[in-house]
Amino acid sequence: MSVALGTTRPLPVRTTLVGDPGDLLASLPRTAPYAWVRNGEGLVGWGQAARVAVPPGPGRFAWARQWLATVFGDAHVDDAVRTPGSGPVAFGSFTFDEDAHGSVLVVPRAVLARRDGHAWLTTIGDAPLETFSPIRDPGRISYGDGSLSAPEWEHVVARAAKRIREGELEKVVLARDLVATAERPIDVRLLLTRLARRYPECYTFSVAGLVGATPELLIRRTGQEIESLVLAGTTPRGTGPADDLARGAALFASPKDRHEHECAIASVRQTLAPLCASLETPDEPELLVLPNVQHLASHVTGRLADGASVLDVVAAMHPTAAVGGTPTPTAIEVIRELEGMDRAGYAGPVGWIDAHGDGEWGIALRSGLVQGRRARLFAGGGIMGDSDPAAELAEAQAKFRVMQYALEG
């Protein structure tokens, strides 16, 4: 059934190879751009062939999978490319909290993609597509506190650390929001272009107003193969190469950060193992150096045991301890109690899925929710018993810089 076209016609989908399209993001029209781009490769989409608000609740991923099965199953597909991301594709963003409204799936009317030197275009329907319009600058940006001021948030971090020391839980990830207001409406394409240029190693994404550049790959599924990049443990960049090196070494040697990272790896291992015939997790993390921060990073790979789709794997993994905590149920309660804000799609799964269940989903970090002239920016960090509130605030400020740069250039 074709939902957005308002008819009971199946979606007529056509994918063809195209010549090098250049910068994928440069093809996007102004309204509702969808994107998942890293190092110049990925998928961008525009228009809407079908869209659904996923109802909140514990069954939301199963509901989404069912909806996708209906929309994709009924489509008339002419796919000359037959690769992950060809044929009909849905972009999605799920709220961090399963009880929150705001999760969405969209099948764009056009998807332009590039991988390994090949580019392809998928279109749905015959109606003319919106064409490119010039990108406009949003003008001066001013910032205000979101739900908590910086000192209030430091206080909340101290309370969480105390509860960890008292044994209630092992780790919790706390975040805060900043509200950015521009002089003129914010053109998401400008943010995407700046993010992709400055953070090429990250996944620059845009789905239904949620925009960012996340370094954290929750899961990529290509046939039976899966990959994940687990991040936890962070230090801001230094003042120069020597300071960077010293900070990186200190991060690597920090028991607090290593423990924080081990919690994140353990949660990923625990949720992936039952789904996999084989699973490889490294013994030691590596350093991932980004323009604003350095992270402890572990690259996880595996082979699925059966035909689970990428969304099934997302459902099993979310929320990992990199954005929730350990143990997960207690951490979620503490987040609801202490943060005092709705995370919306921040720290939730964001990405794309095709009709064969392949796809790539990240954790929506270093992101903001853009609406008109306003954007709510989010950043947080893993809190342990020995966390220093001032250091956690500095880490969150460093993470905010990603979206502040996207807004201001």
Ligand SMILES: C=C(O[C@H]1C=CC=C(C(=O)O)[C@@H]1O)C(=O)O
């Ligand atoms: C919660 C965030 O980062 C997570 C991912 C990587 C490193 C993290 C950390 O070191 O605290 C966090 O777990 C954020 O960017 O808002």
